[in-house]
Amino acid sequence: MPTVINAKSVTRNVAWSVLSKTSTFGLKFVTVPILARVLSPEEFGAVAVALTVVQFLAMIGGAGLASALIIQRDEDMDTIHSVFWANLAISCLMALGLYVWADEIATLLGASEASYLLQLMSLLIPLQLGGDVAYALLARRMQFGKDALWSMISESAGAIIALAMALAGFGVWALVAQLFLSTIIRLAGLYAVSRYAPRFVLLPQRVIALSRFSFGMMGSEIANFITFQSPMVVISRHLGLADAGAYSAANRFASIPNQVVLSAVMGVLFPAFSTMMEDRERRSSALMLSTQVTTVLLAPMMFGIWALAEPAMRVLFGEQWAYAWPVLGLLALSKGLLTPCSTFIPYLKGIGYGGTLFWWAILRAVITTAAVAYGAITGGLVDAMIWLCVVNAIVLVGYSWVVFQADQMPFLRGFFICCRPMIMAMVMAGVVRLLLERFGDLVPNQALQVVIGAAIGGVIYGLLVLMTERQLFGKLIELVRRRRAVPS
Known part of the structure; x- marks a missing residue:
């Protein structure tokens, strides 16, 4: 029987996903600064470059087939x-x-110093893609709570082993062990939780049929990557x-809020929006509400x-990374500018606009690469x-123009409406x-500067949002009332 997707199921699954990402946030908030103090920028950079290649090839290897499974009407086991x-x-x-041509790719x-890491980390590609089908089954069934639990367990175990090995002097191998x-x-x-057991059934015509959807998704995903x-x-x-290491360390930390909110929300919203494809009023309401809340x-x-990048970089990462505080601040700013796009x-x-998404993703990839290279x-x-x-x-x-046209x-x-919370955050x-x-200068302790600055910012933002988003809070309160009124 198809899974029923409604406001209650979406809210529940978003809550589970946010819980998972929040626990990951707590781990990375602690582990990234500690690892940065123990490891050198060059070590961070070597692993970051190798991981970029691995993730890119894993994305191509999957070809978007798992995403195509998510939107199929029935679970056809063949x-x-x-x-x-x-x-x-x-x-x-x-x-x-990747193993054979690791030297050439690294060069x-x-x-070139990272070629041995490319060879070793090539094993991550089948390990990562091996779970795509099991995850697709959980996503189809809106069982994100089960995925969230194992995400928390895996991230916790990886963080613990990385810290232990880094403190024991294993250097770059601490990051490698964490990934594996x-x-x-x-x-x-x-x-374990999807209860999927592979059987040796390979029907090329079924794969080819799915590829009509998956290639479009793969193209846009590759462009976004x-x-x-x-x-x-x-x-x-x-x-x-x-400098690659400085960028990697700052990007890891600046990406933590994104990983908490966006990764949790986007995974749930994709199958949810697909069920509203023919209901414009419902999908429009869901789009605006989800975009406002995430922003x-x-x-x-x-x-x-x-705002607090300079003291935060020194407190969290140590003096060896102090020169990179503008990088942390600008990365956070660049990600902050895209917060209204979180649900787009x-x-x-x-809603089936894969072609439009593909061409805009291609254009964005070209412009981003050219602009960063120029700088x-x-x-x-x-x-x-x-x-x-x-x-x-x-x-x-x-992106806003494309989405509102659609x-x-x-x-x-x-x-x-979508950018109003972001404008308040800018102020x-x-x-x-x-x-x-x-x-x-009146507060010489930099840790105290961060705490006081965060507290003042929280108060200012809270007051601004209460004045400008009363209608949004009214909608959320009404949703809570309706959910409580509906029997289980």
């Missing part, structure tokens, strides 16, 4: 088994190719592993990091991050940054 074996065969070929990326342990534990957990990962490749090639939650975190990609995927070559790491902020501001307007909503009205961050520059 199709599911066929996708499993197709994924496994492609991923093994990818891993073999091309300007990180987390991947293996999550893979085992996905198969290039958008997010091309700065690492550009920086490694033109500025060296030390209210995420924007103050990102702009708050920008799952929305376009869910890195003509200026340096900070200039590259400034250009990334400029591009993301343009992307915000472009939703048949007036652009200016929709854009203002809050500007005030906190100004206060820090004017009166920071």
